[in-house]
Amino acid sequence: IIITVPIVLGQLIVSSFAAFAFSKLRFPLRDKIFFLYIIVMMMPFQVTLLPQYMVSIQLNTYDSLLSLILPGIFSPFAVFLLVQTIKTISNDIIEYAQLETSSALTILLYIIIPNIKPGIICTGILVFCEQWNLVAEPLVLIESFENFPFAVIINNINAADVALFAGTVFFMVIPLLLFARFNNEVMDGLQSYKLK
Secondary structure, three states, X not given: OOOHHHHHHHHHHHHHHHHXXXXXXXXXXXXHHXXXXXXXXXXXXXXXXXXXXXXXXXXXXXXXXXXXXXXXXXXXXXXXXXXXXXXXXOHHHHHHHHXXXXXXXXXXXXXXXXXXXXXXXXXXXXXXXXXXXXXXXXXXXXXXXXXXXHHHHHHHOOOOOHHHHHHHHHHHHHHHHHHHHOHHHHHXXXXXXXXX
16 A cells, blocks of 8 residues: 555656646647657566666665655556546637636646546556556565565465465455445546547
């Protein structure tokens, strides 16, 4: 939870701004930069493990939770999903809002985000599930047992121990509870991911 929740919150904040810029703002090389985002997203995560390791050594975050949290916040996955959601909002609404204010931040906070709330919740839950299951990154970026996420620790529990069963149930219950609580928002959010 200490690793996953900051990643989800950070990724939703960063990706909301980036997705708004990629979908509704006009700037040079916008489409090419977004294309690079998609390419990075499509690369297997193993390709980025060595650069993450090298950067964590240089930033002195190796063997700390920050070595997992910082790269997780800037993952392109949520940006891609939210761009598809924001594109479903009519440009007329943005133009009407620009008559009242010229602030892109005001338009994002008061027009875009309330209109894409199901998409944001759905993205948050998908990111949560992705980060909740971290295994490979911690094995490369963390050495201390106490810093490992639960997905790695559960593998070290003796198979005959009742703690393995309890840990497995705990590991499954939290994502299931999240999905059960936000079931309608997830379904609405999945419908809003229209590829354009």
